[in-house]
Amino acid sequence: MWRRIWIFVAAGIVMAASSGAYLSYLDRVFAEREKQAIESAEVSAAQLAYAMAEHTSATIRQIDFVLRGLTRKYMDDPADFPASVQSAIDSFPALVNVQVTVVGADGTVLYSSHPNWKSVSAADREYFTHLRDGVDTLFVGHPVVGKFSGQWYLQFARRAERNSAFAGVVVMSVDPEYISQILGSLIQGSDDSAGLVLVSDGSYLARNRDIRELLGKKVKPSRGYLSLDAGDSGVFIDSATYEPVRRVYVWRRLQNLPLVVFFGLSEKDILQPIKNARFNSFVQNGILLGILVPAGFALIYLGMRVTSARQRLAESEALYRHLFERNVAIKMLVDPSDGSIVEVNPAACKFYGYSRQELLHMNISQINCQPRSEIMLSMGRAKNGECGHFLFPHRLASGEVRRVEVYSGNVTIDGRHLLYSIIHDITEQETLAKRLKDSETRYRMLFTAMPDGLIVTQEDGTIVEWNAAALSILHVNEEGLKERTPLFLPTGESLPKDQYPTRRALVHEETSDLYAVETPSGERRWIYINSRRLPPMGETGEVSAVAVLSDMTHVIALEESALISQSVFDVASEALLVTRPDFSIILVNPAFCELTGHTRGDILDHKLWEMNPLLFPADMESAIAEDLRVRRSWSGDLTLYRKNGSPFTAALRVAAVYSHDDRLLRYVALFSDVTQKKQQEKEMWQQANFDALTGLPNRTLLYDRIRQALAQTRRQHQSIGILFIDLDRFKPVNDTYGHAAGDILLKQVAQRILDCVRAGDTVARVGGDEFVILLPMVEFTRTPHVIAERILEAINRPFHVGDATVMISASIGITLSHDADHIDGLLKRADDAMYQAKKSGNGNILTSA
Numbered sequence: 001m002w003r004r005i006w007i008f009v010a011a012g013i014v015m016a017a018s019s020g021a022y023l024s025y026l027d028r029v030f031a032e033r034e035k036q037a038i039e040s041a042e043v044s045a046a047q048l049a050y051a052m053a054e055h056t057s058a059t060i061r062q063i064d065f066v067l068r069g070l071t072r073k074y075m076d077d078p079a080d081f082p083a084s085v086q087s088a089i090d091s092f093p094a095l096v097n098v099q100v101t102v103v104g105a106d107g108t109v110l111y112s113s114h115p116n117w118k119s120v121s122a123a124d125r126e127y128f129t130h131l132r133d134g135v136d137t138l139f140v141g142h143p144v145v146g147k148f149s150g151q152w153y154l155q156f157a158r159r160a161e162r163n164s165a166f167a168g169v170v171v172m173s174v175d176p177e178y179i180s181q182i183l184g185s186l187i188q189g190s191d192d193s194a195g196l197v198l199v200s201d202g203s204y205l206a207r208n209r210d211i212r213e214l215l216g217k218k219v220k221p222s223r224g225y226l227s228l229d230a231g232d233s234g235v236f237i238d239s240a241t242y243e244p245v246r247r248v249y250v251w252r253r254l255q256n257l258p259l260v261v262f263f264g265l266s267e268k269d270i271l272q273p274i275k276n277a278r279f280n281s282f283v284q285n286g287i288l289l290g291i292l293v294p295a296g297f298a299l300i301y302l303g304m305r306v307t308s309a310r311q312r313l314a315e316s317e318a319l320y321r322h323l324f325e326r327n328v329a330i331k332m333l334v335d336p337s338d339g340s341i342v343e344v345n346p347a348a349c350k351f352y353g354y355s356r357q358e359l360l361h362m363n364i365s366q367i368n369c370q371p372r373s374e375i376m377l378s379m380g381r382a383k384n385g386e387c388g389h390f391l392f393p394h395r396l397a398s399g400e401v402r403r404v405e406v407y408s409g410n411v412t413i414d415g416r417h418l419l420y421s422i423i424h425d426i427t428e429q430e431t432l433a434k435r436l437k438d439s440e441t442r443y444r445m446l447f448t449a450m451p452d453g454l455i456v457t458q459e460d461g462t463i464v465e466w467n468a469a470a471l472s473i474l475h476v477n478e479e480g481l482k483e484r485t486p487l488f489l490p491t492g493e494s495l496p497k498d499q500y501p502t503r504r505a506l507v508h509e510e511t512s513d514l515y516a517v518e519t520p521s522g523e524r525r526w527i528y529i530n531s532r533r534l535p536p537m538g539e540t541g542e543v544s545a546v547a548v549l550s551d552m553t554h555v556i557a558l559e560e561s562a563l564i565s566q567s568v569f570d571v572a573s574e575a576l577l578v579t580r581p582d583f584s585i586i587l588v589n590p591a592f593c594e595l596t597g598h599t600r601g602d603i604l605d606h607k608l609w610e611m612n613p614l615l616f617p618a619d620m621e622s623a624i625a626e627d628l629r630v631r632r633s634w635s636g637d638l639t640l641y642r643k644n645g646s647p648f649t650a651a652l653r654v655a656a657v658y659s660h661d662d663r664l665l666r667y668v669a670l671f672s673d674v675t676q677k678k679q680q681e682k683e684m685w686q687q688a689n690f691d692a693l694t695g696l697p698n699r700t701l702l703y704d705r706i707r708q709a710l711a712q713t714r715r716q717h718q719s720i721g722i723l724f725i726d727l728d729r730f731k732p733v734n735d736t737y738g739h740a741a742g743d744i745l746l747k748q749v750a751q752r753i754l755d756c757v758r759a760g761d762t763v764a765r766v767g768g769d770e771f772v773i774l775l776p777m778v779e780f781t782r783t784p785h786v787i788a789e790r791i792l793e794a795i796n797r798p799f800h801v802g803d804a805t806v807m808i809s810a811s812i813g814i815t816l817s818h819d820a821d822h823i824d825g826l827l828k829r830a831d832d833a834m835y836q837a838k839k840s841g842n843g844n845i846l847t848s849a
Helices: 002-076 078-090 126-132 176-184 267-303 309-326 346-352 356-360 372-383 427-449 468-474 478-482 553-558 566-571 590-596 618-631 675-689 699-716 730-737 739-756 783-796 823-839
Strands: 098-104 109-112 152-162 165-174 193-198 204-207 233-239 246-253 259-266 330-334 341-344 389-395 401-413 416-425 453-457 463-466 510-518 524-537 542-551 575-579 585-588 633-641 647-658 664-673 719-728 762-765 770-778 799-801 804-806 809-816 845-847
Touching: 002 078, 002 152, 002 165, 002 176, 002 193, 002 233, 002 246, 002 259, 002 267, 002 524, 002 542, 078 098, 126 152, 126 165, 152 176, 165 176, 176 193, 176 204, 246 267, 259 267, 330 346, 330 401, 341 356, 346 356, 346 416, 372 389, 372 401, 372 416, 401 427, 453 468, 463 478, 468 478, 468 524, 468 542, 524 553, 575 590, 618 633, 618 647, 647 675, 675 699, 699 719, 699 762, 699 770, 699 823, 719 783, 719 823, 730 739, 730 804, 739 762, 739 770, 739 783, 739 799, 770 783, 783 809, 783 845, 809 823, 823 845
Parallel strands: 809 845
Antiparallel strands: 098 109, 098 165, 152 165, 193 204, 193 259, 233 246, 246 259, 330 341, 330 416, 389 401, 401 416, 453 463, 453 542, 510 524, 524 542, 575 585, 575 664, 633 647, 647 664, 719 770, 719 809, 762 770, 799 804
């Protein structure tokens, strides 16, 4: 008896431990699912936020291009300004409310496209005070109510200048719904959110919905993107500012603009299906384990019934009834021969909404929504042991249809063969799967419907995904896209394929540039491409990249300076400067400001040759201007001056830009600092032509000067003189006091020789203690001898080398040139004369015949 009890207890302990481990495993599985769902949502949101930021940036760039054109038009031709304004307004969609206003230097409104405008003061407007005291950059401020329309507007403004002085402000006011509709076109989830806010204080500028209710309001001050040290992008999970919704937010700052775009996915939409599935799975698996554990006890119990069959049978039936009735899992006994329901437990009654008696008088075909023939076929397969797992639609008493998972097996009760079925409601799991599929479909639809082109590449550079807009913008088919249609730089050069944005993005975090493509008809189209490396995904951590393409052709056409790519202009490493035909400066790039120290405010509208402090030497104006007029270009090296007055050597190239009708539009100057390069060239020349110890010319430079002197004397029928000097008693000084002392002595000798010659003469060191003097013009044959005597006298004087006093002398050979002389022959005669002088005794001078 006790042995049986101990077996029974041990089995219970094993089953309980197993059930606890299984439930713990389920908990980890669903926690991982929730984590993966959040991570997947973050990646999807990051991709959409990136696309939104690029599309919003492109929209604002278009507004700025139009605004800058209007500003210049107003300053150049105010009479034709209204027509230009109307053309600009017509470039926006028909239902978008846009106004253009001009404010004078004193803050008075001088013009407005609104029909009811009047001359009022706008000096209190944020854009006026900002641009009056600042520089000409695009101003984007808080939403305001228009003075004439009484409606909310987003205001974009540019500073107008005349002769470098503040002349007023040109303002373009745009309905907030314009950008809001753009954001809304990229959102499909009812609880998803996208918006555009000011970095300075979080004020709403646009939102995918309800923007009218949010104008004048701000996001939570705790938002990370409002921090001064925030990066360019980020992810966080938080409750919405004005809605009871928690979202996974991804944000990006717009390049060179004080704006942030954010995109939020509802956390509830992401996690609720998984939470429902988690709850149902725990309940169902808990029920199943509740069945298995007691069933295990029952099997052990039945296994021992050989000793007391009748007592065991009674206890087994009682235990079975207890398990069947009390278990929360849905259970049924069904007769497979006709589908009649033989027995159900209370959980089945609760789930289906029928009483026990009602169910016992029903056939399974009244619950299972499949045709009766298919139901009978399934029961036959379960009866024969061919399949024990099925998925069915079951109809409840309320008429609702639920998806269920049914596990069926044979059981014999009182000699009757029945199917014992355990039923799980999996409607929520299937709903989750469907929602995940729908979510994927939604993002696929967004990918396809994006007005900008999208291209995705995998780690090896292969293009794997694209939308129709990408093919349309590049004017290629799928095959041409995969082969990478030719791209051109704004200079017209073909871009190497290894430098294509879709390849560079796999190496660099983010790249953005302006490119050109040629259509099959030969037309050149301008495309702005922003590419970005995506975070590693999947178990392998594969890296991919996405490129966003915007067709900027129509925007650049609005710019009179379309010949210069603004994108290339701003990022060029060389300094760039653009002037009007009268050489007044209208545009410089950041590299120019960095090189010269001048800001845009210092230099714009000043004439190139009249700047104070000086930038360009005024004496070059006429020469450069003449070359530009005749050849339409000029290049050369000039000494320019920074703002602090320091000079630098610049390699300068200037080109004249003409319109299609041969009208001079601009001058474009490109220059770089070559001071260091020139200094290096000078040092290399110095090393190649001068002796490192004495600083005297070496043999190379001596030969060059003799060659020039011979050519000149032949034309004038005169002679040159050569003095060849070799020091006497120099070696004992070197041996006695060391090479350092010898070097000091050679320097002193060189200086004494220099003191003895004329200003135009050349003294060269051609060997260890050998020197040669070139007298380029000898009018009197006695002159070389006089100079030689002077040198000999100077060398014969004592030299002080450190603490020692040494005495040396020299032997000097002299020769004069003849008409047919060449350099080697001339030097050989002087060397021979020196040799003969040395043989006759130290300190002698000998002139060759």
